[in-house]
Amino acid sequence: MYRRTAAAAVLLAAALTLTACGSGGDDKAAAPASSDKASAASPKPPAASPVPDPADAPAPSGAAVAPDAKPSGPVLPDAKLTPKTGSFKENEKKYLSGRVPEKMDPAAVLQTGQETCQRVERTxxxxxxxxxxxxxxxxxxxxxxxxxxxxxxxxxVLAMAQKGFGDSPAAAPAPGTYRAVTQNPACAWEAKGKDGNVLASGPETPAKPGDRITATVPAGTTEFRSTSCYAWLPA
Structure with a gap:
């Protein structure tokens, strides 16, 4: 009797041990699945912000104004248009007159004009x-x-440019024939009169790549509009 009871106890203990082992193994197997599920449910961290475009950054306070801009605030009097070293030439002083904000270095403003000249000269x-x-x-x-x-x-070059105009609406251009400084076949134009009626438009025939594109502006034109033509110069 005692041997049967002891044997039964041994068997029961073994069964409990196997059950505990099986239960522990199931927990370990389930853990990764639970982790994966949580990972899928949780939002991913945002990607790093891109490097800002330098063009979007505000201009530094000492940046030169655009060469054709006239300051709206106080400007340096002509008597104070002097560089930190040396001196300005008479033509440079004339360019700077009325153009330099009160707290700006005149040399920086002069540089913008010089760069404009360089662009025109190179082109x-x-x-x-x-x-x-x-x-x-x-x-x-x-x-x-x-x-x-x-x-x-x-x-x-300036004189030629002043007789022409760009794609933006030109008010009351001088009558005559103009040529587009482009060979874009998409170039199109129209000349309007005082009442908004179209006096002329073009191209009269579809342009082909490489064709010279011209426009005849009739007398009485109060507005000339064009698209994809870039600029017009006297023919």
Whole structure:
């Protein structure tokens, strides 16, 4: 009797041990599944923010103003238009007159005008029409004052640009024939009169790549509009 009871106890203990082992193994197997589920349910951390575009950054307080801009606030009187070292030439002083904000270095403003001249000169060296078109279209700003005072040798380019205009609406252009400084077949234009009626438009026939595109502005035109033509110069 005692042997049977002892044997039964041994068997019961063994069974309990196996049950405990099986239970522990199931917990371990289930753990990764639970972890995966939690990971799937939790939102992933946001990606690192991209590096901001330098063009979006605010201009430093000492940055030069645009070469064609006129300060709205107080400006340096002509008597104080002096660089930190040396002196300005008379033509440089003339360019700077009324253009330098009170707390800005005149040399920084002068530099913008010099850079405008450099852009015109580099472009004109390759193609004078392209240089004039860059001014007429507004791509190169501040050219009038810069050329007249700092690089007068470019006055012929300026004179050509002043007779032309860009894609933006031109008010009351001089009557005549103009050529587009582009060979884009998508170039289209129209000339409107005082009452808004269309006096002329083009191209009259679809342009092909490489074609010279012209527009005839009739007398009485009060507004000339174009798209994809870049700029117009007298033909």
């Amino acid at each position: 004109a060296k390759r193609d004078k029409d392209a240089a004039a078109a860059s001014i007429a279209s507004g791509e190169i700003t501040g050219a009038k004052d810069a050329i007249e005072n700092l690089c007068p040798e470019q006055k012929p």
